[in-house]
Amino acid sequence: MSDLDKKLYKNTFKTSQTSHLHPDDEQCLQCLEKVCTIICPAKVYNYNESEKKLTVSYEKCLECGACRIACKYIKWNYPEGGKGVVYKNS
Ligand code: SF4
Ligand code: SF4
Structure with missing residues (x-):
């Protein structure tokens, strides 16, 4: 397990x-680099x-924002109602 994987393992959602x-979806069909699949x-x-078809396993999102910077065709919001990742630091 890599150091990154060990840190990610501590998070809950x-x-x-x-x-x-x-x-x-229309842009994804034409997209050649599919940078979202690399950068996340x-x-x-x-x-x-x-x-x-692009699948989006949104429940695993760390809310880092990298994909929203990398691709202008992703409509990005924080999860509603305080849902989403819960970071553990220790
Ligand atoms: S989300 Fe953006 S980077 Fe990913 S496949 Fe679609 S257009 Fe390409
Ligand atoms: S904001 Fe979520 S989906 Fe986007 S790159 Fe970060 S972890 Fe991945």
């Missing part, structure tokens, strides 16, 4: 019923080539 991450430390985004 209050899962929302709805996603706070909304990529633009939690591997939230996965692209299925055979189905031509």
Whole structure:
């Protein structure tokens, strides 16, 4: 287990019923680099080539904001109602 994985393992999540991450499906179809699948430390985004579909495992999101900077086609909000990641520092 890498140091990053050890740190991520300490986090817990209050899962929302709805996603706070909304990529633009039309843009994703045309997107060549799919940088969201590379940049996310939690591997939230996965692209299925055979189905031509981007899946978003929003419940694993660390709310770091990297994807919103990397791609302007993701509508990004914090999870509603205090849901989402709960960081543990020790
Ligand atoms: S979310 Fe952005 S980077 Fe990811 S596949 Fe869609 S357009 Fe590309
Ligand atoms: S905010 Fe960070 S952890 Fe959440 S999906 Fe974007 S890159 Fe991944």
